[in-house]
Every structure is written in C-alpha cells, then in structure tokens.
Amino acid sequence: MASDQPLEKERPPKPQKGVSGKDGQNDRTCIVTRQAGTPETLIRFIATPDGVVVPDLKRELPGRGCWVSVSREAVDKAVAKKQFARALKADVTVAADLGAQVDRLLVQQVAGMMNLARKAGQFVTGSAKVDLAIRSGSALCVFHATDAAADGVRKLDQARKAWHLGMETDEEIPSFRLFSEAEMQELIGQNAFIHACALAGQAGEGVVKRATLLETYRGNWPRVSSDTGRKPQ
Numbered sequence: 001m002a003s004d005q006p007l008e009k010e011r012p013p014k015p016q017k018g019v020s021g022k023d024g025q026n027d028r029t030c031i032v033t034r035q036a037g038t039p040e041t042l043i044r045f046i047a048t049p050d051g052v053v054v055p056d057l058k059r060e061l062p063g064r065g066c067w068v069s070v071s072r073e074a075v076d077k078a079v080a081k082k083q084f085a086r087a088l089k090a091d092v093t094v095a096a097d098l099g100a101q102v103d104r105l106l107v108q109q110v111a112g113m114m115n116l117a118r119k120a121g122q123f124v125t126g127s128a129k130v131d132l133a134i135r136s137g138s139a140l141c142v143f144h145a146t147d148a149a150a151d152g153v154r155k156l157d158q159a160r161k162a163w164h165l166g167m168e169t170d171e172e173i174p175s176f177r178l179f180s181e182a183e184m185q186e187l188i189g190q191n192a193f194i195h196a197c198a199l200a201g202q203a204g205e206g207v208v209k210r211a212t213l214l215e216t217y218r219g220n221w222p223r224v225s226s227d228t229g230r231k232p233q
Contacts (some may be wrong), residue, residue: 028042028067029067030042030067030068030069030074031066031067031068031078031083031084031086031087032068032069032074032077032078032081032083033069033074035069037067037069039059040070040213041069041070042067042068042069042070043055043056043057043067043068043069043070043075043102043217044056044057044059044061044065044066044067045065045066045067045068045084045088046061046062046063046064046065046066046088047063047064047084047088047090047092048063051090051091051092051093052092052093052094052095053084053088053092053093053094053095053098054101055098055101055102055105057102057105057106057109064088064089064090065088066084066087066088070213070216070217071216071217071219072099072102072103072217072218072219073219075098075099075102076098076099079094079095079096079098079099082094102217103214103217103218106210106213106214106217107178107179107187107214108187109210109213109214110178110207110210110211110214111184111187111188113203113206113207113210114188114191114196114198114207115188115191116203116206117198117199117201117203117204117206117207118191120201120202120203120204121199121201122198122199122200122201122202122203122204122207123196123197123198123199123203123204123207124196124197124199125191125193125194125195125196126193126195126196127152127155127156127194127195129197130142130156130195130196130197131155131156131159133197133199134156134159134160134163134173134197135159135162135163137163137167138199138200139173139197139198139199140173140197140198140199140200140204140205140207140208141173141174141175141176141197141198141207141208141211142156142160142173142174142175142176142195142196142197143175143176143177143178143193143195143196143197143198143211144156144175144176144177144194144195145177145179145180145181145184145193145194145195146177146178146179146180147180147181148177148181148194148195149194152194152195153195156175156195157175160172160173160175174208174212176211176215178211178214178215181193181194198211
C-alpha cells in the first residue's frame with residue numbers, strides 16, 4: 001500500500017571546491033583567455049589575508065580564487081594587465097616575478113616526485129638501466145639532462161622508437177629535457193642524473209604528470225597521452 005506521506009525533496013548538490021562559491025564561477029575559466037578548463041589545464045591563485053597573490057597548485061587554500069591557464073605567458077600577461085585585482089575583486093599585491101615563482105614551485109614538485117618514485121623503486125638513472133626499462137616496456141617516460149651528450153640521447157631515442165614500432169603503440173614513450181645536470185644537483189643532490197626514467201606505478205605516474213605540467217607551463221605541449229604511450233592491455 002502506497003504511503004500518504006509526501007516525498008522528501010531532493011537536496012541540491014553541494015558546490016565542488018574551487019568550482020563555484022568563493023571563486024564566483026560555475027566553471028573554471030582562465031582570467032586571461034576567458035576559456036574554460038579543468039584542474040589539469042589551469043592554475044588557481046588566491047590572495048593571502050595580507051593581500052598578496054600566490055599560486056595554489058594543490059587547489060586547497062581557503063578564500064576567493066581565480067584561474068589562469070597553465071602557461072608562463074598567460075601568468076605574465078595577467079600580472080602586466082593587473083587582471084588579478086579584477087578577478088579577485090580586491091586591492092592585491094602581485095609580484096612582478098609571479099610567473100617565475102610558479103615555475104620554481106612546479107620544478108620543486110617534479111623533483112619531489114622524482115625522489116618519492118626513486119624510493120618506491122619507480123625511478124631509475126643511468127643509460128643502461130634506462131635502456132633496459134624502455135626495451136622491457138616498464139618505462140613510462142624518459143628524462144635527459146639538457147646538456148646530455150647527443151650520442152647518449154640518440155641511443156635512447158632509438159630504443160624508444162624500436163619499442164613504439166615493435167609493440168605498435170599509439171605513440172613513443174615520451175621524453176623530457178627540463179633541467180641541466182647542474183640544476184638537478186641543486187634540486188636532488190647526489191641523485192642528479194644525465195639519463196633517467198620513471199617506471200610503471202603510482203609514483204612513476206606522478207612524475208609523468210608533474211613533468212608534463214612543467215613542460216606545458218614553459219611553452220611546450222605535453223608529449224604524453226593518457227596511456228603514456230604504452231600498448232593497451
């Protein structure tokens with residue numbers, strides 16, 4: 001027998017963090033390009049209590065936020081055109097080198113994730129180990145120092161191409177050249193490398209994600225697909 005009691009109305013869904021509410025938007029939109037994006041294609045900025053604009057890379061700081069495309073050019077343009085004050089609707093202080101600050105934070109994220117992956121056994125260094133990882137199919141991506149010898153890079157590029165053609169993957173295992181050997185020594189000390197690669201696993205995937213973000217920010221489109229070039233199972 002049907003109940004005579006009225007049906008309870010559905011409660012409206014709670015707004016997602018950083019999507020509406022204090023950010024004043026129903027979607028994430030770059031304040032420079034006015035194009036909507038996702039957390040993977042935008043960087044969130046907030047104003048601290050004393051009115052200083054800072055990047056919120058983890059998207060967890062409280063307060064009204066605004067979004068800028070993952071692009072050094074876009075961040076620099078937002079600074080030059082004073083778009084943060086308009087977007088945040090506040091009298092804010094914006095560092096002239098905010099774009100460089102974001103780059104440094106992204107670099108630190110990459111270095112930190114490399115160290116975590118190394119401890120998890122998902123990041124190896126040295127040309128021989130990298131070559132073996134590529135040919136065995138366990139490499140998610142390859143790294144070369146920007147000042148690595150051309151011959152060493154060429155040999156590993158050949159291994160990547162051979163894996164791609166032999167396994168008929170959608171694309172080659174991606175490679176990154178983000179830091180010089182000296183820069184890496186400053187970042188990760190004795191773990192600095194000329195050639196390295198991230199291996200399959202959660203930590204290794206984290207390295208790929210952060211390296212792709214940094215490369216995109218510096219003006220290069222990411223060279224990695226959602227399956228990181230590996231053959232679908």
